[in-house]
Each structure stands twice: as C-alpha cells, then as structure tokens.
Amino acid sequence: MADVPWLTVVGLGEDGPAGLSGASLGALQDAEVIMGSARHLSLLPxxxxxRIRWPVxxxxxxxxxxxxxxxxxAVLASGDPFWFxxxxxxxxxxxxxxxxxxxAASIFSLAANRLGWALEHVLCIGLHASPMTRLRPHLAPGQRAxxxxxxxxxxxELARYLSNCGFGESRLWLLEALDGPRERVTQIRADTLPDTGFQHPVAAAVEFAGSGLVLPSCSGISDGFFDxxxxxxxxxxxxxxxxxxxPKPSELLWDIGGGSGSIAIEWCLAHPKCNAISIEPRSDRAARIRANADRLGVDRLQVVTGAAPPALQDLPLPQAVFVGGGLSDALMDELTTRLPTGTRLVCHAVTLESEAVLFKWSARIGGxxxxxxxxxxxxxxxxxxxxxxxxxxxxxVTL
Structure with a gap:
C-alpha cells in the first residue's frame, strides 16, 4: 500500500508477538527487514x-x-516506544x-497494575543511561516511583544509593521480565538486598522510606545541601x-559568577524542564558546581569555566540572567547589547564599586x-x- 510508511516501530512485551494487535502483527509479517536488540529478536518466531541486530x-x-x-x-521496542x-x-x-x-503495554502500566498503584500519582523515570542521582529531588517518605x-x-546500585541517602528503609519490588514466561517479582527493603543476581530486563517499583534529608519544594533550600x-x-x-x-518551565538561566552553583541548581530544581548554565572563572569552583549539581540530581546543568563577558560568546541566549559576581560596566554593556527584549536580569552587589555599577545602570535603563x-x-x-x-x-530589570 502506497500510503503506508516504510518504517514501523512495534512495541513488544516479554511474551513476544503473543497478544499484539492485528496491526502490529501485520507490520511484522509484511516487513522485509526487522531491526531490534538481540533480546527482542529472540522473542520472534x-x-x-x-534480521538486523541494533548496535550499542x-x-x-x-x-x-x-x-x-x-x-x-519494522523496528522492535520495549512496550510503549514513546515512554522512555x-x-x-x-x-x-x-x-x-x-x-x-x-x-504495547508499558512497563509502567504493567507494574502499576501488578501492585495496585494509581499510576497518575507515581513518579515514572528511566535510568537506563542516567545516574541514580536523578532520583535525589524526589526522595521523600511515602513517594512512590x-x-x-x-x-x-x-x-x-539503586539499593546502595537509597541507603547512602538515608532511605535504606525503602520497600523495593524488583520486577524481572514482567508479564513474560520468565517473570519474577522480589519484594525487599533496600538496605537488606541480598547478593542474588537479577536478570535484564528489570525495573524497580519503590516506596521511599527513611530519615534521609528531603529537598524542600521552595526556593532557598538549606545551605547545607551545597559544598x-x-x-x-x-x-x-x-x-x-x-x-x-x-523560573518558568523550559526557560534557560545564565548564572554568572557561579560560586557554588546554588542559584543555578535551585533554578533547575524549580521545574524538570528548567535549564541553566553556570559561568565561573575559577576551575576549582567550577568543579565544585559540577559536583553539587550531580549530587542533587540536576546533572543537566551546564558548567562553563571562564570569565564573563568573553565566556558568554558561544552560549545559547537565556530568558533570565543572574549576576552574583564579576559585575562591571563591560559585562553590562555585553548583556544589554546581546540579550533580547524581555530577558529578566537580576544582579547582586556587596561592594561599593559594584553598587556604583548598579546605580549607574538602573538610572540608565530602569528596574x-x-x-x-x-x-x-x-x-x-x-x-x-x-x-x-x-x-x-x-x-x-526586564530588558
């Protein structure tokens, strides 16, 4: 049929083609080439x-x-191809x-149905190629994931991370090959996980519990969260x-004079689609910003080592800028020249010299x-x- 696309993505469960819709089965039967992982290809009759094995x-x-x-x-994928x-x-x-x-049914849907959890109230997250620290903003007693x-x-790694964060009491349901002939569900506490091996594909349902520190949902979290x-x-x-x-969803912040990265990190914590670039001239502080961001689960924060304004040249334009250090007329000239109308600018000054710069520019452009x-x-x-x-x-000021 001329109006049928040449490429079809087919979601598979652990029982292979069994239970697939007629359209999915038809796409597999009509395919000249089927690409997928070795595990997915092995599920086919x-x-x-x-058959082409998808590389890594x-x-x-x-x-x-x-x-x-x-x-x-036909390309084979796990469950729902558009959910992680x-x-x-x-x-x-x-x-x-x-x-x-x-x-096909996603692992999230299968797990929620197996455990009787309301999926709309559960954190669903993929950590195939992401660090465990992505969980850090969500660690709170009673939260399910x-x-x-x-x-x-x-x-x-997951059990060790939860224990190290003070959430070793969390209950884990370890879901192997869910909804397939090799299915196994193991329920255990994170801090009592045995050395038993677990087989791919595997997911974990978690009910967080413990006395670890919980990241507040407001601006101005404790200084103790930052090195x-x-x-x-x-x-x-x-x-x-x-x-x-x-901060608003999908906005980018420039944090100029990052120090410990606290402003940029909290900007990212405000919403999962908020992004930030921290610009810091000292390499030791830039490394500290990187470590703070990674530990607090916002590894998407970009850190640039260099002094502004030169370090700003190749950066994508932001919707907001914070200047916590390095305030000068040269920097203000750069910002007011380069940044588009509507950019929000917030500057802090402690010294008399930096105050003088603020007074001068506020008289010039308002705010x-x-x-x-x-x-x-x-x-x-x-x-x-x-x-x-x-x-x-x-x-x-809003430029």
Missing part, C-alpha cells in the same frame, strides 16, 4: 524477514536504519510521513534572588533596586546579640 550505543543504529529507506522495515523508549529518537530523525508506531534500570547490576568554600549566595538572599528571577541588610543572633559574651552581614543591593 521464525519469520522470512532479514543506540545512535550507531540510526545510519543503518536510514540506509534501509525504500524497504519495509526509542520512539522519540526515531521521530526526531525521520519525517512524520515515513514512520508509524504500534505500542517506578524506575526502569539498565540491567541486573543496576539493582544493587562551598564560602563563596555562595546564602539561603535568605538566594530565596529573594530566585523569587526575582521567577527596581532593593537593599537588604540581614542580621543573625550570635553569642555576645555570656548572652546573645545581632551580628550583621554585609548588606546586599539587588537590582532587577
């Missing part, structure tokens, strides 16, 4: 189509697939009229800065100035008194 890494299979244009091709699967990658590489997709894992060894050499926007000022920056003087109770002889921090001037 004898078929006349040529996954990207290496795309040129092979492109060379098959003009032939009827290969479908979205293929859709990016080929035009909409070249492909179609027939999903279904986690897709790379292989059996990743089960041990720092002292160069950091402290909790109260960070909360004010994030409020002024007003709001706020001077914040904070004091904390501290020992004063046998009693206590107020110890003042250096006042901070905040300037916020």
């Amino acid at each position: 004898d078929v006349s189509a040529q 890494p996954f990207a290496d299979g795309l040129p092979i697939l492109k060379d098959l244009r003009g032939r009827r091709v 699967g290969a479908g979205s990658i293929i859709a990016r590489e080929f035009s909409a009229d070249e492909w179609r997709s027939f999903p 279904i986690v897709l894992l790379r292989d059996g060894g990743a089960v041990t 720092s050499d002292g160069q950091m926007t402290k909790q109260p000022m960070r909360a004010l800065a994030l409020s002024a920056l007003a 709001d100035l706020l001077r914040v003087a904070l004091s904390e109770a501290a020992p004063l002889g046998p009693k206590r008194g107020w110890k003042s921090a250096y006042p901070v001037v905040q300037w916020r």
Whole structure:
C-alpha cells in the first residue's frame, strides 16, 4: 500500500508477538527487514524477514536504519516506544510521513497494575543511561516511583544509593521480565538486598522510606545541601534572588559568577524542564558546581569555566540572567547589547564599586533596586546579640 510508511516501530512485551494487535502483527509479517536488540529478536518466531541486530550505543543504529529507506522495515521496542523508549529518537530523525508506531503495554502500566498503584500519582523515570542521582529531588517518605534500570547490576546500585541517602528503609519490588514466561517479582527493603543476581530486563517499583534529608519544594533550600568554600549566595538572599528571577518551565538561566552553583541548581530544581548554565572563572569552583549539581540530581546543568563577558560568546541566549559576581560596566554593556527584549536580569552587589555599577545602570535603563541588610543572633559574651552581614543591593530589570 502506497500510503503506508516504510518504517514501523512495534512495541513488544516479554511474551513476544503473543497478544499484539492485528496491526502490529501485520507490520511484522509484511516487513522485509526487522531491526531490534538481540533480546527482542529472540522473542520472534521464525519469520522470512532479514534480521538486523541494533548496535550499542543506540545512535550507531540510526545510519543503518536510514540506509534501509525504500524497504519495509519494522523496528522492535520495549512496550510503549514513546515512554522512555526509542520512539522519540526515531521521530526526531525521520519525517512524520515515513514512520508509524504500534505500542504495547508499558512497563509502567504493567507494574502499576501488578501492585495496585494509581499510576497518575507515581513518579515514572528511566535510568537506563542516567545516574541514580536523578532520583535525589524526589526522595521523600511515602513517594512512590517506578524506575526502569539498565540491567541486573543496576539493582544493587539503586539499593546502595537509597541507603547512602538515608532511605535504606525503602520497600523495593524488583520486577524481572514482567508479564513474560520468565517473570519474577522480589519484594525487599533496600538496605537488606541480598547478593542474588537479577536478570535484564528489570525495573524497580519503590516506596521511599527513611530519615534521609528531603529537598524542600521552595526556593532557598538549606545551605547545607551545597559544598562551598564560602563563596555562595546564602539561603535568605538566594530565596529573594530566585523569587526575582521567577523560573518558568523550559526557560534557560545564565548564572554568572557561579560560586557554588546554588542559584543555578535551585533554578533547575524549580521545574524538570528548567535549564541553566553556570559561568565561573575559577576551575576549582567550577568543579565544585559540577559536583553539587550531580549530587542533587540536576546533572543537566551546564558548567562553563571562564570569565564573563568573553565566556558568554558561544552560549545559547537565556530568558533570565543572574549576576552574583564579576559585575562591571563591560559585562553590562555585553548583556544589554546581546540579550533580547524581555530577558529578566537580576544582579547582586556587596561592594561599593559594584553598587556604583548598579546605580549607574538602573538610572540608565530602569528596574527596581532593593537593599537588604540581614542580621543573625550570635553569642555576645555570656548572652546573645545581632551580628550583621554585609548588606546586599539587588537590582532587577526586564530588558
């Protein structure tokens, strides 16, 4: 049929073609070539189509697939190809009229039905090629998650990570080859996981429990979450800065003078689609920003080692900019010249010299100035008194 795309993505369960829709079976029967992992190909009965094993890494299979244009091709995927699967990658590489997709039940759906969990209230996350730290923002007692894992060894990594974060009491349901003839479900606590081997494909359903620290959902999390050499926007000022920056989904932040990365990290924590680039001239601090971001589950944060404005030249344009260090007329010239109308700019100044820059530019282009003087109770002889921090001037403006 001329109107049928040459490429079909077929979602398979662990029982292979059994239970597939008529359309899925028809696509497999009509295919001249079937591509898939060794495990997926082994689930097929004898078929006349040529079989091609999809290579590792996954990207290496795309040129092979492109060379098959003009032939009827079926690509095998696990469950629903568009839920942490290969479908979205293929859709990016080929035009909409070249492909179609027939999903099977996803592991998430199978796991939720097996355990009686309301899927809309469960965190669904794929960690095939991602670090366990992606779970960090979600670790809270009572939270449930279904986690897709790379292989059996990743089960041990997951249990160890939860225990190290103080959530070793979490209940795990380890789901091997779910809904297939090799299915096995093991229920156990994370901190009592035995050395028993687990076989691919494997997923874990988790109910988090324990006394580990939970990341707050508000701006201005505790300073203790960040490793720092002292160069950091402290909790109260960070909360004010994030409020002024007003992160929105899918927006990008430039954090100039990153220090410990606290502003950029909290920007990313505000929403899973918020992204940030932290620009820091000192390599030791840049490395610390990288470590803080990775540990707190926002490894998507990009860290650039260099001084602004030169380090800004090749960066994608942001929707918001925070300047916590390195404030100068040269930097302001660069920002006001390069950044598009509507970009939100927030600057903090502590020294008289940087204050002077803010006063000058606020007089030139407007915006709001706020001077914040904070004091904390501290020992004063046998009693206590107020110890003042250096006042901070905040300037916020929309270009």
